[in-house]
Amino acid sequence: MGARELLQLNGKTAFVTGASGGLGAHFAETLAEAGAKVIVGARREAALADVAARIRDAGGSCDTVALDVADAASIASIDPLLAEVDIFVNNAGIAIDKPFLDQSEEDWDRTLDTNSKGMFLLTQAAARAMRARGSGGSIINIASILGLRQGMHLSAYAASKAAVVQMTKSAALELARFGIRVNCICPGYIETDINRGLWSTEAGQAMLRRVPQRRLGLASDLDGPLLLLASDASSYMTGSVIVADGGHTVSGL
Numbered sequence: 001m002g003a004r005e006l007l008q009l010n011g012k013t014a015f016v017t018g019a020s021g022g023l024g025a026h027f028a029e030t031l032a033e034a035g036a037k038v039i040v041g042a043r044r045e046a047a048l049a050d051v052a053a054r055i056r057d058a059g060g061s062c063d064t065v066a067l068d069v070a071d072a073a074s075i076a077s078i079d080p081l082l083a084e085v086d087i088f089v090n091n092a093g094i095a096i097d098k099p100f101l102d103q104s105e106e107d108w109d110r111t112l113d114t115n116s117k118g119m120f121l122l123t124q125a126a127a128r129a130m131r132a133r134g135s136g137g138s139i140i141n142i143a144s145i146l147g148l149r150q151g152m153h154l155s156a157y158a159a160s161k162a163a164v165v166q167m168t169k170s171a172a173l174e175l176a177r178f179g180i181r182v183n184c185i186c187p188g189y190i191e192t193d194i195n196r197g198l199w200s201t202e203a204g205q206a207m208l209r210r211v212p213q214r215r216l217g218l219a220s221d222l223d224g225p226l227l228l229l230a231s232d233a234s235s236y237m238t239g240s241v242i243v244a245d246g247g248h249t250v251s252g253l
Contacts, residue, residue: 006231006233007034007233008034008231009034009035009087009231011035012086012087012230013036013037013084013085013087014028014086014087014230015038015081015082015085015087015126016028016031016040016089016091017041017042017067017069017089017090017091017122018041018042018069018091019042019091020040020042020043020045020047020048020051021044021047021051022192023190023219023222024042025051026219026220027222028040028051029051029054029055029058029060030223030226030227031089031226031227033058033060034231036087036230037060037062038055038060038062039062039065039085040062040064041064041066042092043067043068048064048066052064063081065081069092069114069118069121069122070113070117075118075122079125079129082125082126083132085129085130085137086135086138087138087230088137088138088140089226090122090140090141090142090164091142092114092118093114093119093160093161094110095111095154095157098153099152099153100155108156111159115157115160115163115164116160119141119164123139123182126139127139127178127182130178130179131175136178137180137181138181138229138230138231138234139171139175139180139182139183140183140185140230141167141185142184142185142187143165143185143186144157144158144161145186145243145245145248145249147161147163147164148165148186148241149248161186165186168182168184168241169184169241172238172239175238176238181235181238182238182239183229183234183239183240184240184242185225185226185229185242185244186243186244186245187217187222187244187245188211188243188245188248188249189207189208189216189245189246189248190216190219190221190222191217192219199216211245212247212250212251213247222244225242
């Protein structure tokens, strides 16, 4: 099989969380373009419907489901859908930007419940379904370079993403025997609708000067890592952490 064929996802079903916009919506569209049937989940159902419409208009297949990753009952409700899922992308997450001394217990709990606990429960649910089906699968957890480094005013977020990295490796160790691969992508600064206005400011430009490639990442810069981990091209990879950050984590002091 050639390299191009290895990256195809025809006949596969993928589930993407946090898919109502931003990177989640982009991931869903990328997987659908590669041939996967896609299920998208998020809290904003109207925005999910827009994502699904774009995928269908492009010739893909997409279903939607309401999902709050910080709510265990909401996570449990998607169990019937997981029986057919080959690829599970844990993308949903939040960040609360506050100085360390101003972060409240509520801020900490909300961030960890969404980014770490929710991702743990979803990884567990997807893995149980994959084990029951007996054909393995690929779980892709979206972390951040802040799970490997530090940044100002994002202590809870950094802690939550570091937990994602370690959970990914631990789950990979235990699930490999079932043919289930668990890997992680750590993006650097990626332009999305939420942060687009920041990068033209003086503070945003200063942040970009610390990136060795001297540029902002685009959502499309994550397509390669995503398709690699979703497809059979990464059949011998599990517990891997792929950093896509323009060299930010290896920048000099």
